[in-house]
Amino acid sequence: MKIQIYTMQTVDEARAVAALGVDHVGVTPSDSGLPGEVNFTTARAIVDAVRNLAVSVALSVDSDLDAIETMVRAVRPDILHLCGLKNSLPPDAVRTLRERLPNVPIMQAVSITGPEALDVALAYQDVADYLILDSQAPDIAGIGASGMTHDWSISREIVQQVKIPVILAGGLSPENVAEAIRVVQPWGVDSLTHTNRVLPGGGFRKDLDRIRQFVMAAREAWRKI
Secondary structure, X not given: OEEEEXXXXXXXHXXXXXXXXXXXXXXXXXXXXXXXXXXXXXXXXXXXXXXOOOEEEEEEXXXXXXXXXXXXXXXXXXXXXXXXXXXXXXHHHHHHHHHHOOOOOEEEEEEOOOOHHHHHHHHHOOOOOEEEEEOEOOOOOOEOOOOOOOOHHHHHHHHHHOOOOEEEOOOOXXXXXXXXXXXXXXXXXXXXXXXXXXXXXXXXXXXXXXXXHHHHHHHHHHHOO
């Protein structure tokens, strides 16, 4: 069971999260107004800081391949997480991106809006290395960061049918991650919103106690499967 936590905003935060046993540490290198976004310089510092501690994952909501490639070459994450809105980067475009970035595994987000998500997942499985099944918020320019769960029965069907590793995301918390794992049996689980500590005046930092609880609950649930 792989555990992925978004989104790191400082080097110290990333190191502290990795020390809790988190496998994938996520960063959001962007200037699009995304939750917890950081500039490329900060993202690169975070990636470098966890290089021997955890796998770094950097997301992009861009549909422009040049912009995505520029980010990846600046930040140098272990995994590129594509989470642009539906149809903004179709499978053929992802295939082209793989050719341009041959040494960077791709994690493709799939918005679980209904049964049609299975067809979307199947369409991407030949061009991505991982899928991440997430929920979409109406006010965020990408798939994810909604804090809302989706229909786990659809996610389970995707896990059973695709041939690449699947990470379950979307509203996961220390309180529900065990049940999510029991139902879906994914390769990994992801949390952003429900492992945050909201700051006075806005913004957030990661809540290390909540992350510790999330890790423990996920590991224990996986042992029971």
